[in-house]
Amino acid sequence: MHRGKGMKFVGDSRIRSYEKNRIPKDYSEYPGKTEAFWPNFLLKEWIIGAVFLVGYLILTAAHPSPLERQADPTDTGYIPLPDWYFLQMYQLLKYEFASGPWNIVGAIIMPGLAIGALLLVPFMDTSKERRPFKRPLPTAFMLLTLFAMIYLTWESVANHDWEAAKAQGEIVEEAEFDTSDPGYEIYMGQSCVTCHGENFEGTPAGVPLTGTGHTPEEIADIAVNGVVKDGQQTMPADAFSGSEEELQQLAEFLSTVTQQ
Amino acid sequence: MLNKIYDWVDERLDITPIWRDIADHEVPEHVNPAHHFSAFIYCFGGLTFFITVIQILSGMFLTMYYTPDIENAWRSVYYLQNEVAFGEIVRGMHHWGASLVIVMMFLHTLRVFFTGSYKKPRELNWMVGVMIFVVMLGLGFTGYLLPWDMKALFATKVGIEIAASVPFIGEWIKILLAGDSTILGAQTLTRFFAIHVFFLPAALLGLLAAHFIMIRRQGISGPL
Numbered sequence: 001m002h003r004g005k006g007m008k009f010v011g012d013s014r015i016r017s018y019e020k021n022r023i024p025k026d027y028s029e030y031p032g033k034t035e036a037f038w039p040n041f042l043l044k045e046w047i048i049g050a051v052f053l054v055g056y057l058i059l060t061a062a063h064p065s066p067l068e069r070q071a072d073p074t075d076t077g078y079i080p081l082p083d084w085y086f087l088q089m090y091q092l093l094k095y096e097f098a099s100g101p102w103n104i105v106g107a108i109i110m111p112g113l114a115i116g117a118l119l120l121v122p123f124m125d126t127s128k129e130r131r132p133f134k135r136p137l138p139t140a141f142m143l144l145t146l147f148a149m150i151y152l153t154w155e156s157v158a159n160h161d162w163e164a165a166k167a168q169g170e171i172v173e174e175a176e177f178d179t180s181d182p183g184y185e186i187y188m189g190q191s192c193v194t195c196h197g198e199n200f201e202g203t204p205a206g207v208p209l210t211g212t213g214h215t216p217e218e219i220a221d222i223a224v225n226g227v228v229k230d231g232q233q234t235m236p237a238d239a240f241s242g243s244e245e246e247l248q249q250l251a252e253f254l255s256t257v258t259q260q
Numbered sequence: 261m262l263n264k265i266y267d268w269v270d271e272r273l274d275i276t277p278i279w280r281d282i283a284d285h286e287v288p289e290h291v292n293p294a295h296h297f298s299a300f301i302y303c304f305g306g307l308t309f310f311i312t313v314i315q316i317l318s319g320m321f322l323t324m325y326y327t328p329d330i331e332n333a334w335r336s337v338y339y340l341q342n343e344v345a346f347g348e349i350v351r352g353m354h355h356w357g358a359s360l361v362i363v364m365m366f367l368h369t370l371r372v373f374f375t376g377s378y379k380k381p382r383e384l385n386w387m388v389g390v391m392i393f394v395v396m397l398g399l400g401f402t403g404y405l406l407p408w409d410m411k412a413l414f415a416t417k418v419g420i421e422i423a424a425s426v427p428f429i430g431e432w433i434k435i436l437l438a439g440d441s442t443i444l445g446a447q448t449l450t451r452f453f454a455i456h457v458f459f460l461p462a463a464l465l466g467l468l469a470a471h472f473i474m475i476r477r478q479g480i481s482g483p484l
Contacts, residue, residue: 032289041287044294048303049310056311056353056360064348065355067341070334071413073444080414083404085362085397090418107422119390121373122383130376131484142373169410171338 068169077204078168081160088149091156114145175200175210175257183253186246191239192223200257206235214258216251223247281476290483302480304368309468311361316461318354326406328453330446333408358400365396377481385474392467395460402456408449416452417444 035041082090089111092098098106117124125138132139177184177200187193195206202208214222224247226237240247270276289295291302325344327336340347369389372378378386405416424434431441437455439447 033292033295034286034288035292035294037285037287038283041292042283044292045303045306048293048300049307052307052310056314056356057349059356060349060352063352063356064341065352067334067337067407068409068411071330071408071410073413075410078410078414080418081411082415082419083400084359085400086419089422093422103425104427107425108427115390115394118369118393119387122378122380122386125376125379128379130379130481132374132376135376139374142370146370 067171069171079161079165081165084153087156088152091152091159117141172201172208173210177253177257181249181253181256183249183251186242186250187253190242190250192250195235209254209257212258214255216248216255219254219258220247220251223250285476285479288480288483291480301367301371304364304371308361308364308368311357311364312464312468314353315357315361318350318357319457321350322354323457328406328450330408330449333406333449337407337409358403361396362400365393369393375481375484379481382474382478382481385471385478388467388470388474392464392471395464395467399456399460399464402452402460405449405452406456413444416448420444420448 081087089106092110093103093106095106096102098110121138125135127135129135188198195203196209197203197206200209222235223240224238226233226239227235240250242250266275291299293299293303322340325336325340325347327333337351341351342348372386372389401416401419405412420434420438423437424430426433435441437448437451438444439451
């Protein structure tokens, strides 16, 4: 390397003076019409930026950003999902050759190879040719990768239960209720509380009771007959055991919760 | 008036050459969508930068309300989203911008790839670009935890487990990120906050500066 002695600089600067001008050739030497960056071209870019910003703001206004309920590390039943651009990796880790004992293949080796290859592309594809169809190998590899990324993301989206995902993260409003009500004592004494929770917030075994909108009659019916949904018994019958009067008190009390 | 101020500064600092380097150059026809509509593919890089600027600005406003501790993080985001005037819009822009910046950056990468613009003499600039890509993914990953809601916590758990499966240094990476070898909690949140707000943006700004200096020095690649 030529360094130090004998090197010619431009004026008193540290800029090396080359025999041949290294500055890229002026674009006026390219065929066609060039345009000054400032201010002509920048104003046109400004228009593109403004159009883009309008779309961006419409998206923002139309779809408020999601917020699930506060993180609860004890809720081990939660099925996690990363942001959409990591879904491909998430999907990859589900395949047999990339999970379990082969986890390192899906978690480290394949993503590492992909990023490493991308980083070193200029040193692998060293021909002078720039048109994509005149360098079939790099183009084919990139298209293959693109296809794999789209396929994996697609598979991940198609195999995810989006309704369950929405339900498991929903913010549950805390119910306001009167603990001195006789109905509350009946609720706590019956099997209701084990599935529907002390604050009516629901558990993995039972739905939250808040906001269902059930009337006292409907509640009394559910407590005795259970719930049948799509031909399946989702809540067992005879969950309630007690007198008719207690059932009435329970139903009256729970309706103050379900109407919230 | 402005000209006088400019002359006053220029007389002392000789800023005209700086201005010439930044703005005083010609834009060739083949990248100008006004001449060839298909040249819109050359806008992706600029739009990526545009969203990056919006991300920095909206992020600065978000930190005026956000509290990085496990008791208050979620509450502060909830408050910001539901009570603060235009909080929903500011958070919305940061949320959607995080996705859009990945999309535009990906399109920009594909443009550079398929026009073969990474070839000599632009290898270094391509490599800096790939590093920017990785930093952006890191920003997405760390930012995902900050609202401290269910999906944030559990997605980060999975992410940290993946980081921990790196051979030899996995455990160290895990402790560096999570602040503990088993717990994902208060320490993790403050660390992710610091990484998201200070470390990665600093790296990003440095890499962007290198990216732009190189493109000004080498010029945009010629027509195919």
